[in-house]
Amino acid sequence: MSAHNPSLRPWRDIDRRKCRQIMVGKVPVGGDAPVSVQTMTNTLTSDAKATIDQIRRCEEAGVDIIRVSCPDVESTAAMKQIVRASRVPIVADIHFHYKRALEAADAGAACLRINPGNIGSSERVREVVNAAKANGCAIRIGVNAGSLEKDLLEKYGEPCPEALVESALDHIKLLQDHDFHEFKVAVKASDVFLAVAAYQQLADAVDCPLHLGITEAGGLIGGTVKSAIGIGNLLWAGIGDTIRVSLSAEPEEEVRVGFEILKSLGIRTRGVRIVSCPSCARQGFDVIRTVQKLEERLQHINTPLSLSVLGCVVNGPGEARETDIGLTGGGKGKHMVYLSGITDHTVEDEDMVDHIVRLVEAKAAEIEAEASDAGTAEPVAAE
Known part of the structure; x- marks a missing residue:
């Protein structure tokens, strides 16, 4: 390794939060695993070739995990081809249609991004959990300040750290009630202060891996600055096991910025x-x-x-x-x-x-x- 290794200097040490580890495909997340870098495709998933081409560019930039939106049957139908072509684990992004989660799991997705409370009855949650177990899928619970549940907005009056954390804990309970524990959680907001405070509270409340992000951060310059402040603040405090920098830019740029944040803190040294x-x-x-x-x-x-x-x-x-x-x-x-x-x-x-x-x-x-x-x-x- 390089003779000029910042990790040899004790005043640079970061004491990472202890949490349990899960697997997203072949990539370990949490525990003592490296902080992984994620991004998300913006092509039509139903266009498998365009999506695979974009995944390839992200792989060249060093991405560890990549998320693909699955809003319709055509998208999940293309997932098998996309999963086979990808060198990194694929996360299927699901919102309200639980059947898309079942289809994506069967198609080989390594992880399902889904909020259990948004997909309906307990029976539907059970079906998704059973599909995840049968196919070796992890689940990412993705709480977002812009889409908080109506009852929490009424309770707290506005998006706040307590509301984000309560939403996350509610979703976690739905999975735990079905004896499912292979999950990671995000509590994202576009407001840096709100996101950081929510992650700090959640880190004390759970033992699962945390996925960091400042959502809708903005363009390449503004979004990079916001993300570096928010994600960097949390990583410096030892919080965070996987990250995505959300930019209005090409996905490979998100990957490069993510690695620059990690390199600046001496957490990853790629490149x-x-x-x-x-x-x-x-x-x-x-x-x-x-x-x-x-x-x-x-x-x-x-x-x-x-x-x-x-x-x-x-x-x-x-x-x-x-x-x-x-x-x-x-x-x-x-x-x-x-x-x-x-x-x-x-x-x-x-x-x-x-x-x-x-x-x-x-x-x-x-x-x-x-x-x-x-x-x-x-x-x-x-x-």
Whole structure:
């Protein structure tokens, strides 16, 4: 692994909430499992090809679990093909039609996203639970401030943490009454304060895994900020076992933002962590455009390592000491390259991006080889 490993510094430690573990397909959620990253397709599920193509892009971005909406018979009919093609577990998103849950479970969904209280009678809940048990499905209870039950809104007057938690506990009881315990729970809201407070209360009330999210967070920039504040706040406190960043953006962007949140907290270390400056008049090269190019061209790297890109020598050498590979702007079109924190050689403008990409790829291969020789190589999802 990288010599510059933030997890070796005790002041970075996060004491994760203890909870029981469930399985979503082959992905463990809760317990001591890594925090997993999820997203959701936005294609018509009935269009299996388009949905599979989108899932493939999310897989390339590193997604661990992916949710697919099942609003109609045509969607659940396409699920078998989608499940067979997917390399990651599929969660079937069900709202009110319990038969869609039965069909999705039979089609191979690894998890059903459903609120038991919304699907009708106890007999219908029993049917869904029996289908989940028979097919090895987990269930995600998804409470949302925007769709709270009418009686809870009347009781509390407005969406509040207590209302979200009471809704979650009511849904949990319906599953437990049928001896079903393979579930995780979310209490999402678009209001960061409301969501965080609800998750904090729920974390103290239950022992199941929690799925984190700030729902309807917004576009790529605004939604990223809101999600980083809300999800990051909870993860820092040790709360959360799986996350979804809800953006008005392509699903693969949600995955990338999710991993950036986890990387910032040292919880997951997938891929290249880039440290870069905002640039100023001292910069020896175009930092902004260089970082944009490097981010794009290094998306294929899964191996955890760090890269610093600084425009001048003010902070460049200091940041380079803490990263696997460093680039600092110099004069006359020549820039200094650092390897493992040590000054190594210079590179010229025209070859700079290609050169750094080659160095990162070589370093990633070296780290993987060392891990393999030591017998410590693990799949990315187990970081």
